[in-house]
Amino acid sequence: MKNLIYISLLLTFLVSACTEKYDVELDRTYVRLVVQGSISDELKAHQVSLTHSADYFSNSPAPKVTDAVVSISDGENTFDLTEVSDGIYETDTISGEPGKTYTLTIYSDGETYTSSCQLNYCAPMDSINFGYYDDSDYYDSDTTMKDTTLYILLNALEPSTPGDFYLWNVYKNEILESDTLHELYFSDDVFINGNYMYDIMVQWVEDASIEDTITLEMQAITEEYYNYITQVMTETVWNMGPFDGPPANPTGNISNGAMGFFLAYSVETITAIVPDEVDWIELEWY
């Protein structure tokens, strides 16, 4: 819903906007620890990556943070993580349990950082369909070719408990397509709580062909993480300049001034083969 508002606001902004490179000197800032880690109910090695922040125009990959001591605890057991490559720390093959709260502890450069996150239960999905938009509605062209971007439409019952938050990833032939944060779909349940979701658009795949194997992954995330990724998006690709509020750093969940997020989540997946074009659903423009 919110995207719809943004799109409409931008559409109203009819005047032609042009851009120009801008040379600006920015102050330097101190280095912060950046955490990106998660634990899920899947049975696998769960990863925590540690990097450092840099000056804005540093223009090189984020420096890795090595030799940290990292562990995750569920209150009863503590799982130590091993550094498998520079700045990447992994657990043994374990799985998290819905309902438990996981605490991440990091010792690095003489400082201690902690974070905790509850692992929420994820409702099952029933099925997925594939949808497309007919571009010829909007462009003067004789081509009847359908756009090769396919949209994943979800059918599932949203549980009647209010305050659920979701995130969707998509895999094409077992390769993660939504590998960048701005390619994620995420939603709260404010308007859909307790409803059956019929063909709700939750992801898309570019250049999909018939017979491709598509896997949709639905994660039940926490409200804090939902807010965090919304804020990251607001400060990056959703930036609308004067139509936005003042910029501010996204609020992560790591203590001691570190940036980033430690997430616990549960996962449901559903796999389907891209059918013949006749079975694709034409989507309406809105």
Add this chain to the structure above:
Amino acid sequence: MKRFLILCALISISVFSFSQNKYTISGRINDEAGEDLIGATIYIENLKTGSVTNVYGFYSITLPKGIYQVVYSYMGYELQTKEITLNKNLSLNVILTETTKTIEEVVVTAERKNENVVKTEMSTTKLLAREIKRIPALMGEVDIIKAIQLLPGIQATGEGFSGFNVRGGSPDQNLILFDEATVYNASHLMGFFSVFNNDAIKDVKLYKGDIPAQYGGRLSSLLDIRMKEGNQKKLQATGGLGTVSSRLTLEGPIIEDKWSVLVSGRRTYVDLMLLLSSEDAVKSNKLYFYDLNLKTNYKISDKDRIFVSGYLGRDVFKFGDMFGFDWGNNTLTTRWNHLFTEKLFSNFSFIYTRYDYKMESGTDASGFMWTSNLEDYKLKADFNYYPNPDNTIKFGLEAIHHHFNPGFARGTGDSTAAYNSLKMPESNALEYAVYLSNEHKLTKKLTVNYGLRGSLFLNMGEATVYNFDDSYQKIDSTTYSSWDIFNTFYGLEPRLSLNYSLNQKSSIKASYSRTKQYVHLASNSTAGSPLDVWLPSSPNIDPQVANQAAIGYFRNFFNNEYETSVEVYYKDMNNQIDFKDHAELMLNPELEGEFRVGDAWSYGAEFFIRKQQGKLTGWISYTLSKAERKIPEINSGKVYSSSFDRPHNIAIVGSYDLGKRWIISATWVYATGSPVTFPTGRYEQGNMIVPIYSDRNSYRMPDYHRMDLSITLKGKDKPNKRLKSELNVSIYNLYNRHNAWMIYFGQDEDDPTVTTAETVYVFPFIPSLTWNFYF
């Protein structure tokens, strides 16, 4: 209360010190079309005293029996001198003729009075509709608010926007009255045009600090816009065809000199281009705004007069059947002027105002609708009492019933709806005010205008109020039933201004005012949006308060041809509203929990030179100012520059009559870049680069400057031709400066590890053509 008694005592002393054998001259001053002239002067040569007409064109002056030379004058009009033998009360209506028709006879205006120097009010500027018309306009759309942004102490909220900041105040602290009705959102098309159609407007006056006691409810300014009454003598049409819109105004008498009507409309037609498309989906899109102004006034007798005026405006966006978004203001003002005696003028008003928006998508089960509205019902009584030439007393009271319905979103598929509903709590409030003020000539040189306004604000059920803990987390909610008063705020707002005339050419003025604001706009963007909602003060939000003091020196040169002034001001504002980082201001039932409150202050100096007569007219304004805020939970509690702090601000406005048919006008504006927050650091998250920001507003945008030009060619003036027309070419941003509208920091498309900064500019060189007619 004590202050109120002192005020009453002061006024009674001044009123009751009259002697016998005094008579009153009263009446109205009109132009040839019967329009009331606001602020026209009545000057008694022999006594060196005078009076001015009020907002309804009424004047009254009481003098001892005698013979007087009475001079009636108004800026841009020929003055009239009448010899009056005063031995009884006289009712005298005067008609003044515009001087533009005899522009060669410069002599006529040579004796103009030095009104700006002698009147007590300061920090005000008055613009005439025809003066505004000469200013080059964006896309040829003549716009009052864009003209106001060129005055000292005022600046635009952003390039092209019709929002404005007055002396470091936020845009929601401006009280915009259109025929006395509050306009809650004065902008069209995302803020690029204002809702006021210049053809329907008679008079615009802006008060930057010295707001009269009669008005209140906003902290920073009063923009008082008065609609034309309609020609009392003959049918008249005014209109224009422009690049983005067309206008038509019809006015005329139904009964000559008794009953007149004015209808004015404007509509943009960008979307008509879409009809040229061969695609049905494109054709079915709509994108336009319109304004409709209506006014009628009926003179029942010399003592009674009725006015009804209305405004209806809407922006409409429609993408096929699938998505629609529209918003707009409606206002209705009904007024009754009544003269109790020659000395006591009164006006009673009933005013209705509404702002609402609606967003809709889809038509079937997945349909969705979001609505929001705000309504005011206002009753008001104002009295002007003219006991003697040394005192003009104004008093009155007003009552407003506010109703807020800030947001309601729901699926539209009835029982099959795919979406649940979300409703922000509705609420009601009552706002009352009483005021009393006197403009008192203490000595020949010293005039004081003192007044007091008492305001009372009551939150009233039916309402649901959320209760928050110290960390702004919702604890629970309290529901109040209909008409249940559950919270009260009140305050006294003293207003004081004085004028000390040094001589005929110069004076020193000083003023102090306190203002309170009980309704607040929940908006944290500089541009604002039509989706922003207003909220009342409540148990969670205290009223905003401002104290402002100003002192100024006014001097005219060359026989009053050049008016100059210097004013310095200091404004202290408490309970100023800001919002937590990443505040969710849309469709948030717990919106009050997003508010963060603190202090703000601003100070500055304003320099102004203006020339209103001769072939070359215009003004130069320069403002040097500072505006800062300190809010405990924002920017770690450190002081930061307000987003509208622009230390240097220059505007040069000039218009030159080149022969009888050509007018060339130009404006140049310069302002220090507005404060912005830039990233200083970055980190990686989900294969994206996320910025780490500096302190709030610790950088500045590049400086802003721009020149606009307009050339008007008037049609040949033939004696028997009724249709008069003119062609106007406006050029916005003459030297095509790429003024930064925003600065975008992001990742390079080719190399994502590289971060870059880009300026986005939106208004390059824009020419436009307008044809205006009049018959």
